[in-house]
Amino acid sequence: MAGGRVYGGSNISLLLQNEGISRSSESLDNFLISSSSSTFAGSRSMVNFSDVHGVNLPEKSFFRSFDHEENGDDDFDEYFRQPEKKRRLTTDQVEFLERNFEVENKLEPERKIQLAKDLGLQPRQVAIWFQNRRARWKTKQLEKDYDALKASYNSLKINYENLLKEKEKLKTEVLTLTNQQLLKEKEKKNSESTEPNEQFHTQSQRLISNAVSEEKPSDASVVVCKQEDLSSANSDVVDIDSPHYTDGVHSTLLMEPANSSHVFEADQSDLSQDEEDNFSRSLVPPVYNFPKLEDDVPSNPPANSCNYEFLAEDQPVWFWSY
């Protein structure tokens, strides 16, 4: 229960408050409220606490009023007439206060007194108005902050959901591509088990026919017996894990060490130097771009690696070591 209410034309509680006065400037303001009249032109504010008759209530009146409240004697109503009811500040007063509030929402004592003078209000009223105004401003600010946070949250939420969607999309894409890749590899493996033989068969037939035309039966036998090795060498094409050299155009499969090391070795004894050279030339493309070793070959190649040297005839020769 708020004590010390002063409106309703009864100055009792206000006077009581001021009697007991422990409340400093506010009490002083209350005192001023009770002891002075508003001078603001056209003010309908209830703050004119000179009594309704325009006369400051003497202590006697205070007690009489108190008695009246206690006893509920209707005669006092006639005597005091209907008390002035609580009034709001006028639009002009509020506007003036608002403008001042915008300048500075705190109130120094001098400013308070000046404002009170200008508005015909009591300094305490001005102080109270500023207090309430600050409270309203704070509430509004909280609402604004809440709205801003809410908007920010919604924006982030939308952003997050979009990212989730994109992530799912990319996931699906990766899955599709992976499946396609696996399928391709499977198909390649399947085709490798048949195709290389066919390729080699054509090539070997050509070699055989050449050999036959040159009437050198030993060549044919050598080539035929290499069929397995060559097919296994071709299988290295899809060995994507193995390091291999490329000049950007030719895949350097012959340099691929894995499983292809013995192609030229096993039956080396069966070939003369010339025959061997011919055979090598028939398989190695005539114009061969050797990779720049210093660029593409690790300084310490693996043990099972391909080596490149010049033989006595100054012809480049690849050989495998393991």
Added chain:
DNA sequence: TCGGTCAACTGGTGTG
């Protein structure tokens, strides 16, 4: 009649 708004009050706290 009811709910929102506002002026005013209360009690507590911080500061010089």
Added chain:
DNA sequence: CACACCAGTTGACCGA
């Protein structure tokens, strides 16, 4: 201790 400020509360007022 005086003073200012704040959060919470009260009751008058007012429009729907």
